[in-house]
Amino acid sequence: MTIRLLPPNLVNQIAAGEVVERPASALKELVENAIDAEATRIDIVLNDGGRTLIVVTDNGCGMTSQELMVAVDRHATSKLPSDDLLEIKYLGFRGEALPAIGSVARLTVTSRVAGADSGWYMVVAGGRKDGPVPAPHPRGTRIEVRDIFFATPARLKFLKSAQTELSYAVDAIERLAMAHPDISFTLTADGKQRLNLPAGLTQGDLFDAHLERLGFILGKDFAANALPVAAEREGIKLYGYIGVPTFNRGNALAQYLFVNGRPVRDRLLAGAVRAAYQDFLAHNRHPYVVLFLDLPQREVDVNVHPAKAEVRFRDSGLVRGLMVGALKHALAEAGHRASTTVATGALGSFQAGGYRSLNLRPPAAQGGGYGLAYAMQAPHDGENQGLAEGESLFALAPSAPDATPVEVVEADYRSHPLGVARAQVHETYIVAQTGDGIVIVDQHAAHERLVYERMKVALAEGGISRQILLIPEVIELDEASAARVAARAPELAELGLVLEAFGGKSIVVREVPALLGETDVVGLVKDLADDLASVDEALTLKDRLGDVCGTLACHGAVRAGRRLNGAEMNALLRQMEVTPHAGQCNHGRPTYVELKLTDIERLFGRR
Numbered sequence: 001m002t003i004r005l006l007p008p009n010l011v012n013q014i015a016a017g018e019v020v021e022r023p024a025s026a027l028k029e030l031v032e033n034a035i036d037a038e039a040t041r042i043d044i045v046l047n048d049g050g051r052t053l054i055v056v057t058d059n060g061c062g063m064t065s066q067e068l069m070v071a072v073d074r075h076a077t078s079k080l081p082s083d084d085l086l087e088i089k090y091l092g093f094r095g096e097a098l099p100a101i102g103s104v105a106r107l108t109v110t111s112r113v114a115g116a117d118s119g120w121y122m123v124v125a126g127g128r129k130d131g132p133v134p135a136p137h138p139r140g141t142r143i144e145v146r147d148i149f150f151a152t153p154a155r156l157k158f159l160k161s162a163q164t165e166l167s168y169a170v171d172a173i174e175r176l177a178m179a180h181p182d183i184s185f186t187l188t189a190d191g192k193q194r195l196n197l198p199a200g201l202t203q204g205d206l207f208d209a210h211l212e213r214l215g216f217i218l219g220k221d222f223a224a225n226a227l228p229v230a231a232e233r234e235g236i237k238l239y240g241y242i243g244v245p246t247f248n249r250g251n252a253l254a255q256y257l258f259v260n261g262r263p264v265r266d267r268l269l270a271g272a273v274r275a276a277y278q279d280f281l282a283h284n285r286h287p288y289v290v291l292f293l294d295l296p297q298r299e300v301d302v303n304v305h306p307a308k309a310e311v312r313f314r315d316s317g318l319v320r321g322l323m324v325g326a327l328k329h330a331l332a333e334a335g336h337r338a339s340t341t342v343a344t345g346a347l348g349s350f351q352a353g354g355y356r357s358l359n360l361r362p363p364a365a366q367g368g369g370y371g372l373a374y375a376m377q378a379p380h381d382g383e384n385q386g387l388a389e390g391e392s393l394f395a396l397a398p399s400a401p402d403a404t405p406v407e408v409v410e411a412d413y414r415s416h417p418l419g420v421a422r423a424q425v426h427e428t429y430i431v432a433q434t435g436d437g438i439v440i441v442d443q444h445a446a447h448e449r450l451v452y453e454r455m456k457v458a459l460a461e462g463g464i465s466r467q468i469l470l471i472p473e474v475i476e477l478d479e480a481s482a483a484r485v486a487a488r489a490p491e492l493a494e495l496g497l498v499l500e501a502f503g504g505k506s507i508v509v510r511e512v513p514a515l516l517g518e519t520d521v522v523g524l525v526k527d528l529a530d531d532l533a534s535v536d537e538a539l540t541l542k543d544r545l546g547d548v549c550g551t552l553a554c555h556g557a558v559r560a561g562r563r564l565n566g567a568e569m570n571a572l573l574r575q576m577e578v579t580p581h582a583g584q585c586n587h588g589r590p591t592y593v594e595l596k597l598t599d600i601e602r603l604f605g606r607r
Helices: 006-018 023-036 065-070 097-102 162-180 207-218 220-224 267-277 316-333 342-349 354-358 408-414 442-461 479-487 491-492 521-534 545-555 566-576 595-603
Strands: 039-046 053-058 108-114 117-125 129-133 140-146 185-187 191-197 226-233 237-243 255-259 262-264 289-294 419-424 429-434 437-442 468-478 497-503 506-513 592-596
Touching: 006 289, 023 053, 023 097, 023 237, 039 162, 065 129, 097 108, 097 117, 097 566, 117 207, 117 255, 162 185, 162 191, 162 255, 162 262, 185 491, 191 207, 207 220, 207 237, 207 289, 207 521, 220 592, 226 316, 226 521, 237 316, 237 491, 255 267, 255 506, 267 289, 267 316, 408 429, 419 566, 429 566, 437 442, 437 566, 437 595, 442 566, 479 491, 479 497, 479 521, 491 497, 506 521
Parallel strands: 039 185, 255 289
Antiparallel strands: 039 053, 053 140, 108 117, 108 140, 117 129, 185 191, 226 237, 237 289, 255 262, 419 429, 429 437, 437 592, 468 506, 497 506
16 A cells, blocks of 8 residues: 545635535635634625525724635644644634635635725635636635535535535524624525624623623513623633523524633533532423633634534643633522513413303303302412421521511512512412512422422531431332442432441431421432432532532421411512522422513503
8 A cells, every 4th residue: 555645625625524514514604704804794695505505794903915815724823823722712713714715616706905095806616726817806705615525526415405504504603692792693595694793782891782682682671681700710701691490492503602702612611501500400301591701812722623613621620610600609599589480371371251261151141150169369478387386387597587477568579579478379489469460380390399408408517407207117119229329328328318237128217307398208318219229339429419409408397288378478489588599499480470460461451
């Protein structure tokens, strides 16, 4: 076998395989070049998802004829001012985008610098160069790519439908537009405008400009449910917006991460987001996140991936710690806030239609009564079931000394964010009146979050108080589950659950966390055994504190079907108002729905 040098056209096609995966890849490289050229407006035209035509026009600095000739050669770049690979201060860098695209497509470039008599025009088709020649053109650059992969037809077979390729292209532009709110972007596909993102209209700071751009791209719901994030540590800055936990979705496609203005898909950063939300979301739910990380160039290597989609940090632990801490702080600042989309969804569940929608007979057919059977009782002042005299289920606040049950006078509903309890529906939901509407609370989900937060506070302050069982509970498990639980007995004791092995397949429970009150000990231990099956043996339970405490809190929370009196319901509302993250349970579901009076009036046609 003879060793030989590959011809230049084949070398360029191999490079194109790394840089130009699909039309969206070529588009991303061209738009990044326009951003680096200090353009303030970028216009994009696509046909057939970019397979037959890609046009990118900008008003940037442009290129001279000499620069244009060099720009279409391999390893030619203006993005590296010195020979130090760590001093990459621009988005595009590899110096292979234009020659790689020109080797597999028909590429034309027209450009003009400010003050020049004319622009210059050059063609590269299948690796062949022609030009440059003078051509009329305003300041800036226009790049046209036709018939992508015509020189490598086998690659065309791997492209998806035109609509799918267009969706990739739109996503690439939206990501770049998020990072550059000071640049206007338009994208027209097959004659129809798909994106029109004006430059920042808000005369404010960077946060305002970013949120305005994110509202255009992600929608008004994101803007209404976004929490600002801002943190800095050892020269590393983190800023952006994250969604409240109840504003989530079933995949991670709404997580946008940027490093020095460059959109990336990085496992370290994605893992930090999961860690920050682990107390608030179920494993199959994902938050909305748009975060920007700025750090010195020498602290990050952006050239570890041909498409620059991945990065490598010099101190990954510092970056991860900064992100987790900043996101948790922002979530804590949100207090009991829940997503506005919860109320929208609730309103959408109501159906107009009178008797037919409620399946009722007209009043005349029922002797003048409506015949609507409902399970609603007003708050009563009877005895607390299962409680000693004068004791309330909510007597202990999770984090605030003033969150105790109190008698609430009639006018107090205007002074409390969650209002005053008016009724309990189906012995599961609390209906409260606020100053401008009503609030419906899921009593189990709400109290589950309160118990969970109280457990975290108790652990931070030195440990969870325990309650000795009068008669120890013996629980039968399978042998493997019993062994797992027994092996974790010392760690469970720190969480207030004292147990030990009792034969090959049994566990005896002697003490339980006092916070749980009366609970189903058998069900609790069986659920813990299932949780421990998914915990790596090398991890301590404190590493999985969210899962274990969540299970304990779920068993200690007020159950659906438990009748509460007025004082207990109002105590629950007051504690929610002063407890962090009370807007969602440990699984990310909302604990309450708020309906404004205007929304209710709209349901009845009053607006």
